[in-house]
Amino acid sequence: MQGALTRYRIIAWIVGVCLLALTVGMVLKYGPADDPTVVETVGQLHGFLYMFYLAATFDLSRRVPWPFKRMLLVMLAGTIPFLSFWAERHVSRHWVPEAAPALVE
Template identity: 65%
Template sequence: MGGALLRYRAIAYVVGVILILLVVIGMPLKYAWDEPIVVETVGPAHGFLYMVYLIAVFDLARRTRWGLRRMLLVMLAGTIPFVSFYAERIVTRWVREPATVSG
């Protein structure tokens, strides 16, 4: 489980940083100054890495036996700037400190 969590954490950071570059730098350059170079280069990279992110989330969700709703929410976190960083912290907490079962 540690390997799956490490892979998820790494790709969550990478996807988060690239998404921020795309939205904060690339989109203003493209639409305000008609310079699409950042969007043309970073956009496809983000798309590919987001697919890797989805696979990492699916793998972690399968290993931890999350429900569909939790898995989908974590997957969506990679589409909103800055949210992937927050989700990564929450997911790490979920995996490292599983809920105690009261009996």
């Protein structure tokens, strides 16, 4: 279970950073710069990595076990800027009780 949590935490951070870069790219695309380069590259990368995020979340939710609604909420956290960081912290501290003592060290 600790391995599933570690995989989830790593991919949550990667997806969160990609989503923030995509948000900046959207500002550049539709703002005064009118440059779609960032959106075209980071958008595809985020979409590809988001599939791994979904798989890692599903794997963790089956090992813990979570209710279906909680699993869906954590999965959707990868689509809203900054929410994947909050969800990762919340999952690590509150929803995975066996891992919480190891993380506090």
